[in-house]
Amino acid sequence: MLLDLKFGLAALALEVGAWSSASLLAEHSDAALASYLVVHALASVLLSLALLPLIPRRLAQPRLATLALMAGFSYAIPVAGFLGVLAAFPVLARYHGRGQVADFESLQLPEFDQTQRRKSQFRQAGLRSFLGKTEVPVPVRMRAIAALQHVAGRTAAPLLRGVLSDPNDELRLLAYGMLDSLEKRINRAIGVELNALDSAAEGSEQALHSAHHLSDLYWELVYEDLVQGDLRAHAIRESLRYCNLVLQQRSDNAALHLRRGRLLDESGHADEAEQAYVQARALGLPATRVMPYQAQLCFGRRDFAQTRALMQRLDQWSALPRLRPVIDYWNLT
Amino acid sequence: MTHPTAQSADIALVLEGTFPYIRGGVSGWVNQIIHAYPEHRFAIIFLGSRREDYGDFKYPLPANVVHFEEHFLYAKGSSNEEPLARAGDPVGHALVQRLLDALAEGPANAQAMRAFEAVVEQMQPGGTVQLTDFLYSRRAWELICDNYRRHCADPSFVDFFWTVRIMFQPLWVLARVAQQFIDVRAVHCASTGYAGFLGGLLAQTRGVPLILSEHGIYTKERKIDLFKSEWIRDNRNIFQRDPTELSYLRQMWIQFFEWIGRYCYQRADPIIALYEANRQRQVADGAPAERTSSIPNGIRVERFSPLRADRPAGPPPVLCLIGRVVPIKDIKTFIRAMRRVVNQRPDAEGWIAGPVDEDPTYVEECRNLVRSLGLQQNIQFLGMQRVEDLMPQIGLVVLSSISEALPLVLLEGYAAGVPTVATDVGSCRQLVEGLDAEDRALGPSGTVVPIAQPQQLADAALALLGDPVAWHAASRAAVARVERYYTDTLMFDRYRQVYERALTYAPGVA
Numbered sequence: 001m002l003l004d005l006k007f008g009l010a011a012l013a014l015e016v017g018a019w020s021s022a023s024l025l026a027e028h029s030d031a032a033l034a035s036y037l038v039v040h041a042l043a044s045v046l047l048s049l050a051l052l053p054l055i056p057r058r059l060a061q062p063r064l065a066t067l068a069l070m071a072g073f074s075y076a077i078p079v080a081g082f083l084g085v086l087a088a089f090p091v092l093a094r095y096h097g098r099g100q101v102a103d104f105e106s107l108q109l110p111e112f113d114q115t116q117r118r119k120s121q122f123r124q125a126g127l128r129s130f131l132g133k134t135e136v137p138v139p140v141r142m143r144a145i146a147a148l149q150h151v152a153g154r155t156a157a158p159l160l161r162g163v164l165s166d167p168n169d170e171l172r173l174l175a176y177g178m179l180d181s182l183e184k185r186i187n188r189a190i191g192v193e194l195n196a197l198d199s200a201a202e203g204s205e206q207a208l209h210s211a212h213h214l215s216d217l218y219w220e221l222v223y224e225d226l227v228q229g230d231l232r233a234h235a236i237r238e239s240l241r242y243c244n245l246v247l248q249q250r251s252d253n254a255a256l257h258l259r260r261g262r263l264l265d266e267s268g269h270a271d272e273a274e275q276a277y278v279q280a281r282a283l284g285l286p287a288t289r290v291m292p293y294q295a296q297l298c299f300g301r302r303d304f305a306q307t308r309a310l311m312q313r314l315d316q317w318s319a320l321p322r323l324r325p326v327i328d329y330w331n332l333t
Numbered sequence: 334m335t336h337p338t339a340q341s342a343d344i345a346l347v348l349e350g351t352f353p354y355i356r357g358g359v360s361g362w363v364n365q366i367i368h369a370y371p372e373h374r375f376a377i378i379f380l381g382s383r384r385e386d387y388g389d390f391k392y393p394l395p396a397n398v399v400h401f402e403e404h405f406l407y408a409k410g411s412s413n414e415e416p417l418a419r420a421g422d423p424v425g426h427a428l429v430q431r432l433l434d435a436l437a438e439g440p441a442n443a444q445a446m447r448a449f450e451a452v453v454e455q456m457q458p459g460g461t462v463q464l465t466d467f468l469y470s471r472r473a474w475e476l477i478c479d480n481y482r483r484h485c486a487d488p489s490f491v492d493f494f495w496t497v498r499i500m501f502q503p504l505w506v507l508a509r510v511a512q513q514f515i516d517v518r519a520v521h522c523a524s525t526g527y528a529g530f531l532g533g534l535l536a537q538t539r540g541v542p543l544i545l546s547e548h549g550i551y552t553k554e555r556k557i558d559l560f561k562s563e564w565i566r567d568n569r570n571i572f573q574r575d576p577t578e579l580s581y582l583r584q585m586w587i588q589f590f591e592w593i594g595r596y597c598y599q600r601a602d603p604i605i606a607l608y609e610a611n612r613q614r615q616v617a618d619g620a621p622a623e624r625t626s627s628i629p630n631g632i633r634v635e636r637f638s639p640l641r642a643d644r645p646a647g648p649p650p651v652l653c654l655i656g657r658v659v660p661i662k663d664i665k666t667f668i669r670a671m672r673r674v675v676n677q678r679p680d681a682e683g684w685i686a687g688p689v690d691e692d693p694t695y696v697e698e699c700r701n702l703v704r705s706l707g708l709q710q711n712i713q714f715l716g717m718q719r720v721e722d723l724m725p726q727i728g729l730v731v732l733s734s735i736s737e738a739l740p741l742v743l744l745e746g747y748a749a750g751v752p753t754v755a756t757d758v759g760s761c762r763q764l765v766e767g768l769d770a771e772d773r774a775l776g777p778s779g780t781v782v783p784i785a786q787p788q789q790l791a792d793a794a795l796a797l798l799g800d801p802v803a804w805h806a807a808s809r810a811a812v813a814r815v816e817r818y819y820t821d822t823l824m825f826d827r828y829r830q831v832y833e834r835a836l837t838y839a840p841g842v843a
Contacts, residue, residue: 146579165757165783169614169736173557176735176785180660184698191701229788230673234706 004050011046014039015082044074047085054089131163138168145174153182153224183226190217208249212256215242219259222266236266254283258290265297273297288319336401337394341516342376343836345535349380349528353394354387356688356717357657358741359523359548362630367395369825373832376400376517378510380527382407388690404510406503406527421470425461428452429476440592441619446599449592453534456508464505468498486581489568496582500589507531511538519544519835522597526551526590529597536600542835545601546628548738549759550614555590557661557736559583595619603831607739608760628831629760630739631824634816636721637748641812643725644750648804650681652754652794653727655720655742656734657687658696663756665702667733669787670794672706677795682711684727686718724749728798734758735784747815752807753779754793764814772818778811 018039021032048070052060060066074081130136131144145163148156156178163175193210200206218239221227227235240263247256261276277294281287295310311330314320320327352363367375375398381387384405394401432452435445455462467473477497478490485493507527511534521544522532529545536543567580598604598620606612606627616622652674656662664685671683689696696714703712715723720742730746730753737759744764746753755761765781767773780793797804 161785164785169553169758170556172784173553173735176663177557179785187698187702187705190705191698194701194704230676230791231669231706231787234672238705238707 004053007046007050011043011050014043014046018043040078041071041075044071044082047071047074047082051085051089055092059092128159128162131159131166134167138171141168141171142174145171145178149178153226157182157225179226182224183221186217186220186224186226190214193217203249208246211242211245215239215246215256215259218242219263233267236263239263240267252283254280254285257283258285258293261290262293265293265300270297270301288314288317292320292323336403337399338401339374339376339399339515342399343373343518344832345376345378345514345517345520347378347380347520347522347528347532347535349524349526350382351523352377352379353390353392354379354381355657355691356391358630358738360392361741362548363523364392364395365821365824366828367398369821370829370832371397373397373836374399376515377402378514378528378531379403380507380531381405384408391688400515402510402514404506406506407499416469417465419466419470421466421472422461422463423472425452425455425463425466426472426476428455428462433476433480440588440595446596449596450537453504453508453596454538456505457512457538458509460508464502467501467505487568488570492568492582496585500586503527504530507534511535517541519832519838521546521835522601523548524551525594525597526555527593529601530593533593533597533600542838543597543601544603544605544831544835545597546605547611547615548607549736550611550618550738552587552590552594552618553614554661554736556587559586591618605831608763610760611738628824628827629819630741630744631819631821632741632744632748632815633821634748637724637745638812640721640724640749645725647801648728648798649726650678650798651684651727652681652729652731652798653684653686653723654731654733655686655718655723655745656732656740657691658685658689658699658714659692660695661734661736662687663733663735663785664695664699666756666785666787666790667731668699668702668706668708668712670731670733670790671708671712673788673791674794675708675711677791678798681798682713683708683731684713684715684723686715686720686723688717689714720745721749724751727751728804729754729779729794731790731794732756732761733784733790737761739764744815744819747778747811747819750808750812752797752804752811754790754797755779755781756784756790757781758784764819767814768818772814775813775817776806776810778807778814 018036021035021039045067048067051070052063052067055066070085074085077084127144127148131141133141145160148159160175160179163171164179166172166175193214197207197210197214200210216239218235221235222232222239240260243256243260243263247253247260250256257276257280261273261280264270264273264276274294274297277290277297281290291310291314295307295314298304298306298310308330311327314323314327315331346363346367348363351357352360375395377394377398377400379401381403382405428448428451432445432448435442435448438445452462454460456464477494480497481490481493487493507530511531514535517535519542520532520535522528523546525545525547529551532543532545535541567582569580595618598615598618601620602624604615604620604625606615606625607629608627612625612627615625652667652671654662654664654667656664658664667683667685671681674681674683685699700714703709724746728751730742730751732740732743732753732755734740734756735758737756739760740755743753743755743761747764753765755765762781763772765779766777767775780797782789782793797807
């Protein structure tokens with residue numbers, strides 16, 4: 001600071017000196033002009049040096065250029081330039097203070113953000129928190145639960161299960177009744193098919209058909225999210241068992257190979273699952289149906305390069321609108 | 334079968350769908366109560382749906398039941414009389430119209446209650462509101478049409494029409510029963526609903542005191558049936574339907590039961606619940622708070638205490654659900670939980686001890702579930718069993734019900750030193766963890782889990798069975814709890830006072 005002040009005073013003294021020497025000498029010689037120009041130049045540089053620290057650091061970059069600009073300005077317009085540079089500082093401080101730039105620039109939102117999906121904000125997530133709030137009047141929550149009757153089981157089941165431990169009896173019972181009827185439908189069908197399988201001759205067309213249907217039904221329990229924990233594991237096991245049973249006889253069923261792959265993946269047999277997916281593809285199932293699961297499997301193995309490769313291949317099809325955001329995400333950059 | 338009859342009795346017990354045809358908590362309790370007061374002469378009115386829904390008596394009638402009669406509300410009419418077109422009684426029609434107008438103001442209004450009382454009085458034989466008029470008269474038809482146009486949100490008139498008919502028809506049966514019933518000094522109902530309606534009508538027309546003991550909450554249990562029932566249709570299409578509303582016909586049933594519950598509450602004194610939460614629920618449903626109180630169930634502990642000596646040293650890996658195989662007990666959750674229990678402990682067994690004849694469809698569903706979960710080796714349906722024989726062989730009493738009041742099986746298990754894993758319904762939490770500080774100090778006598786969560790039920794059971802120290806501590810707490818708070822002598826003393834008060838009540842003073 002002291003240095004700046006010295007520079008400033010020196011600059012002022014030199015400038016005054018430059019003018020006064022020229023006028024004192026009162027001669028119109030080239031030497032007088034030359035001496036004026038040299039002293040004026042020195043004064044200009046000193047002035048710039050004096051003022052440079054007062055400029056906000058961000059604006060003072062690059063240093064040499066800023067210095068040159070200020071010095072040049074003072075030098076080119078004698079007196080007025082000098083005063084102008086001095087006057088510029090209060091003005092700069094004023095304007096700069098007004099349009100304060102934040103420390104961070106605005107950030108673009110991530111391309112794939114679950115919470116920012118349009119329309120979806122108040123769907124399941126909203127309903128879940130609504131149902132969970134015990135301060136909401138019971139009749140209102142009751143109606144919200146009743147509305148779940150018209151929602152797909154896969155979406156409704158987890159929400160309804162959340163209400164099962166609600167302190168209010170009536171809500172609990174309504175949720176229970178609804179879950180029960182979802183699940184009863186499937187278990188009743190399982191009962192019917194098990195009977196049919198028992199009564200059919202082994203290896204017969206009927207037995208095969210029942211086994212296929214049983215695999216479907218157990219898978220439905222898993223898909224609709226009606227079973228948890230050990231029951232889920234059991235349903236996966238049973239579905240896989242019947243799936244294998246059918247595939248022993250009908251090894252060309254591509255869709256069942258795909259199911260088998262998913263079941264194996266769910267039960268932690270990634271390698272076998274991959275084999276099954278490959279087989280499903282080989283048997284002619286379209287890539288768009290198999291590849292998402294293959295990609296999921298790679299992702300599960302943390303093989304991200306392969307995941308990306310698969311996703312890039314998926315990008316070539318315009319099918320799968322629901323998977324679009326995921327595909328776009330992986331194909332970004 | 335001939336039943337005892339008499340000209341008069343001390344106390345009329347009005348029972349709907351329980352004793353003596355059905356086994357279970359309420360029936361056992363009724364049996365206990367009748368046996369406990371040999372000095373009183375009881376008359377029983379049993380109300381059922383149809384004769385063919387019930388088998389034989391499950392309990393022999395105690396000697397002090399001097400009169401027994403049964404009525405079936407949905408029995409086919411025995412009359413061969415041809416329906417005749419008629420105009421309908423204008424006086425009765427005006428009464429009903431007044432009731433409907435009053436009801437439009439909302440359910441909790443005294444004016445509607447007075448109008449309802451006037452109507453039900455006229456429903457008795459000889460009155461102005463007769464069943465034949467309701468079924469065949471032009472005035473009734475017009476009333477139904479008018480109400481359909483003004484209120485019904487369901488487009489099917491046919492469904493509305495038959496719902497109205499089926500809903501109200503039993504009330505005339507009950508009105509006749511009330512008029513023709515023998516002389517009694519007090520009426521005791523074990524539930525609201527149709528039984529409560531009949532009790533209320535007896536109290537209204539004869540001025541006798543009405544005692545109401547509710548075990549579960551009738552209206553609530555009816556709601557469970559109604560929420561689950563598949564026979565109530567919703568005919569609204571996607572444009573007519575408010576997705577947040579239950580079907581109109583379903584709501585009609587719910588309101589009907591709520592209303593007849595209210596009618597019973599405003600006549601009954603005292604109104605007895607089994608535990609505090611149910612008492613509050615009664616008050617919320619329209620029972621005057623000053624007439625309500627709680628009397629918990631009790632059991633004869635001496636019947637079970639010798640069994641404690643027969644028990645093996647460690648907890649046997651047997652989980653036993655004692656109860657009727659019916660949907661409200663949610664047997665399926667128990668079966669599902671067993672899948673996990675067996676995964677963790679292959680030697681574990683699940684026993685289901687209770688009658689299987691009440692709801693054959695549900696039993697079939699349960700058996701299918703056992704099969705579909707591959708548990709045929711581990712789960713047994715034992716049918717009706719003597720609880721005393723079971724207790725020494727089992728490690729846990731499991732209760733997976735979605736609704737309960739104060740389940741006696743838990744207390745019986747406690748008396749035999751068997752801890753429990755129960756769902757958090759009714760008074761189960763109070764029975765397991767204790768009610769007040771003193772009760773809680775005894776320690777938990779088992780574990781409470783949320784309803785319909787097999788995984789949690791299984792984990793709780795495994796934790797208790799796998800830790801003999803915790804199991805023995807729970808067993809000790811169970812014995813201490815039942816001996817201190819839930820003996821039958823406590824219950825009998827309190828009911829003795831209730832009966833004495835009712836029987837000394839001057840008749841005729843309404």
